[in-house]
Amino acid sequence: MDLVKHLRYFTVVAEELHFGNAAIRLGMAQPPLSQRIRRLEEELGVRLFDRSSRQVRLTEAGRALLAEAREIVDRVDRLRALAERGEGEVLRVGVPPDLGSAVIAALIDGFREAGGEEPDLRVRLAPAEMWSTDQVAGLAAGTLDVGVLRHPVAAPGLSFGPVLVQRPGVLLAEPDPLAGRSSVHLADLAGRRLVLFPGEPGLQEETLAECRRHGFVPEEVHEAQTLGLVIAGTAIAFGPRVELPGLRWRPLLGEPLAWRISTAWRGEAGPAAAVFGAVAVRVLKENAGMTDDGAAPVRRVRTRPASGFLA
Known part of the structure; x- marks a missing residue:
């Protein structure tokens, strides 16, 4: 884990006390910011924020860590600035x-x-x-x-x-019956749930339109940065060829997605x-x-x- 980067995320969330506003300041999406704060909490073994649907508050441990975290981040920024001069x-x-x-x-x-x-x-x-x-x-x-x-x-x-142009294929759970084929038609995916990238609304719209045109109307569409739902066998996803345990990548017949x-x-x-x-x-x-x-x-x-x- 990049501790300095995660401490930087922590200080911004602590200043904003709002994950959405902090994500905008950091130039990133909110879900990965929340994930990284949880990762930092797991690494340190403490809860840094009390979260509810209405507000975000620093815990006692979070308040104790904040001054030190700011000092570490500031020192690293000063070091980088000195290095960049050369x-x-x-x-x-x-x-x-x-x-x-x-x-x-x-x-x-x-x-x-x-x-x-x-x-x-x-x-x-x-x-x-x-x-x-x-x-x-x-x-x-x-x-x-x-x-x-x-x-x-x-x-x-x-x-x-x-x-x-990138021509994505389909990512399936290893036990999926379609994983045994050499290629998959979009219509073969009918009735399945689909995972799409967050932060790509234009691409999502084009992808879904092409799916409908080829006979695939997802039962449900989720946004996620991970392939957990696919590995669990509860959804499929589109993407470039990858080799991951529990997953199988298959090309789409006719390469309908671009x-x-x-x-x-x-x-x-x-x-x-x-x-x-x-x-x-x-x-x-x-x-x-x-x-x-x-x-x-x-x-x-x-x-x-x-x-x-x-x-």
């Missing part, structure tokens, strides 16, 4: 949490190598795992320089790099953002199985608020 500018980048650590590591390595080829470019990459809605808010607020987000998005004022992803920035892209955009295209093709988009330009849609369900 490294140049920091490019703040948002990436989807489900890209995976290997892809994010490849982005960092690729950007470092590209920076070495540009003698005047002294920039350090600081990625933050954020869903597209949070990235759009961060770009608008100036807390992010570049985003790697999924389309469609309703975001006037943003510019986009080349659009890549998830589009690209870099995005506000205003004119500076040299660092342009370099990162080129690196991102190469890395996503090589490490995430994405291909060039031969479709029409990116569409912007009006999206509906998400429900915030967490498995």
Whole structure:
């Protein structure tokens, strides 16, 4: 566990005493923030907040920890600031949490190598795992320089790099009868519950429309960042190929789903953002199985608020 990062989350929640407001300040969704506070409580063996439907309050242990937590976070920030003076500018980048650590590591390595080829470019990459809605808010607020987000998005004022396409398959519990097939038709999933990413309302809308068009109307739709419901055999999910205990990934017959992803920035892209955009295209093709988009330009849609369900 990254203790300093979790202490930072704790101090912001302690200042706001409201998980929703704290999540906005941190540029992340509320469910993962709640998860990380619970993880910190488990690590420390104490309850830091009293939570109810009406209010959030610090416990006695939480009040005792707050001053020390602030001091630790401030010291780490001072250390980073000193280090960054010798490294140049920091490019703040948002990436989807489900890209995976290997892809994010490849982005960092690729950007470092590209920076070495540009003698005047002294920039350090600081990625933050954020869903597209949070990235759009961060770009608008100036807390992010570049985003790697999924389309469609309703975001006037943003510019986009080349659009890549990812063809997801279906994730099933290992004992599922469909897991024994070489491929699965969307209509074969009729009557099942579906897990979708939170923070991606435009993608959710497009995915559900395509499912209906191919004969799959989910019995129920949940938003979750984990695959717990899928492993338990109570739901299915769509996504890139993964190898996890208890799960089976199968391609969808005819590849009916096409998830589009690209870099995005506000205003004119500076040299660092342009370099990162080129690196991102190469890395996503090589490490995430994405291909060039031969479709029409990116569409912007009006999206509906998400429900915030967490498995």
